[in-house]
Amino acid sequence: MSGSDRISIEQGAGGRAMRALIEEVFLGLASPVDGIGLTALDDGAAIRVGDRWLVITTDSHVVKPIFFPGGDIGRLAVCGTVNDLAMMGATEPIGLTCAAVIEEGFSRAELLRIRDSMKAACEEAGAPIVTGDTKVMGRGELDGIVLNTAGVALAPRVVSDAGLRPGDRIIVTGTVGDHGLAVLSRRHELKLEGDLCSDVAPLNGLVRVALAAGGDGLVAMKDPTRGGLASALHEMAHKAGVGIVLEEAAVPVTPEVRAAGELLGIDPLNVANEGKAVIGVRAEVAERVLQAIQAHPLGRRAAIVGTAGTERPGSVILDTGVGRRLLSEPVGELLPRIC
């Protein structure tokens, strides 16, 4: 985005600026694969192995504060990777890795708490951690702790984030904005917390029931993490060459998130989620998939929020009920270091 010779914080924030950085720098590492590789900029890679797909993903976590309402960096690290696999259609993780880089002086009790939280999340997801790596850096050389997890899984079919066609319906599996606003309010001690609580959770079980209900009619998936629902929808619209009309009134938002967003001038559509999926389905299976998701404990507030169409390919049109406008794509730094 910027012509500067230094990396800016917004280039890591999940929006347009980050995509530009990745395209400029890291796509240089890409080489052809039989399947979905680096150039697809998807949630992970999928490589054909016989009649199945090997799905691989990796994710680093740098959240501040490390402990927040509803979770902590350990739960986030496990769920982030399990969810990236699930978004490719791989709901049975074979194994995860865990690499920890820890700052000298970090509390041993907190480290154990993070370990226990990872263990609990792994049990929820049915995903074992099978290898790891540990480094300690000097005081001040990093801020607390960085966790990296990678994951592998085999899948019979791969779902990309580029599969939308005009007429497809868009499902969101629950309320949006919870994670980002919970972290933000704790970080800045805004005392807004009330019931603000991160949604961080492993989604592979929910995706499993959605895939079973939708079959080949489930055509696109993405988890709306950094940049929120707005960013995820822009990416899906852009990659598939469709326009998406989003019905604002249909998007589930808790009253707490709505109130905190209005107070802070932050649109919940732009705020990160860590336990939600955006799922594109053919119209004829939409209701069936929705009902299956709603029957899952993590999907009770799922809703059909929009439709893919031919108007304005690559854009997201927000229907406010009383008017329409283009939904802008978050450029960069709304809330740094939230996942």
Place this chain on the structure above:
Amino acid sequence: MPAPDATGQLKFRDPGRARALSAALDRLADRVGRPVTLMHVCGSHEQAIARFGLRAALPRSVDLLMGPGCPVCVTDLPEIDEAVALALQGKVVATYGDMLRVPGTRQSLGDAQAEGARVEVVYGVEQAIALAGRCADQVVFFASGFETTAVTTAAAVLAGLPENLSILSAHKYVPPAMEIVAQIPQSKVEGFLAAGHAAAITGWGLFEPFAARHRLPVVVAGFEPLDILAALLRLLELVAEQRAEVVNLYPRCVTREGNRNALATLWKVFEATGGRWRGIAEIPDGNLRLRPEWAGIDARRRFQIDVSHLQRAGVAPLTDQCICGAIMSGLATPADCPLFGGACTPDSPVGACMVSSEGTCRIWQHYGGRPDIGKVG
């Protein structure tokens, strides 16, 4: 009626009624059969119009422009320079957050702060009073805002300020600015939407001489989507019937005579004087300045401020390409500006319209302008 949701405002955001108003606007525009340009003069109106995508609910032939409705945006360079000079003299300057980034001739208040000057963000005059109470040094409240905000400053002045607090007034008075815009020869504006909260103070009767003089209708409007659509429909009717009348469509807040107590407070403390509004023109009676009897708390009279050397120094690069003035006069939109979205962004603004959350450019940058998209389904 749908059940109200958590926002509790659905009565004025009801989609069915919005569609009915939009359809009525379409029918009327067809009858009028020619392009019509209307203007509102309020940042809060623009926020609602952009946020709810109301321009997409208007007929193609109706163009709705935002006029000089952002007090931060029309704060002129010398006024910023005065505040910067006071900050650099060692006074503590307390002001609204948006004012920090408005470019002055050489520096903004934010720049002065980065150099070590003491600039404090406050949300109103009460916080400036509290700051002065905690502080041994001289504090200057750099006051901006239209008559709605000026009333709060005036009330605080009448109640008595701490000895170490002065006022540097950049308050503006909207009615004369509407006169200027109405007088611009190339102006295509055929009717005005007046801001409901300002009219709550001044009363809607104030607009009657204006409407008569310029043969232009004025409709006073509230700020919810249905308030605005209903007011636009009424305004277009008045245009179609060539009736230069004032209609109050915000009667739940606005009366003909306004808030007499607030007006008495305002004029006890302030007087309207002529002055430049950034980018627009010299506006007779457009600036609100402290009356002479308040010299003791008027920063301009209490302290030595000379910024004349800055005015001779010329403006910063790019500033001469900024078309904020033309945008606020209704002669251009941000889309006509060579800097918009490129050299001028909210992160690195050239003009004040990109700084303030009430500025047209900032709002268009956030929500998009009038995209060519279809109507509500």
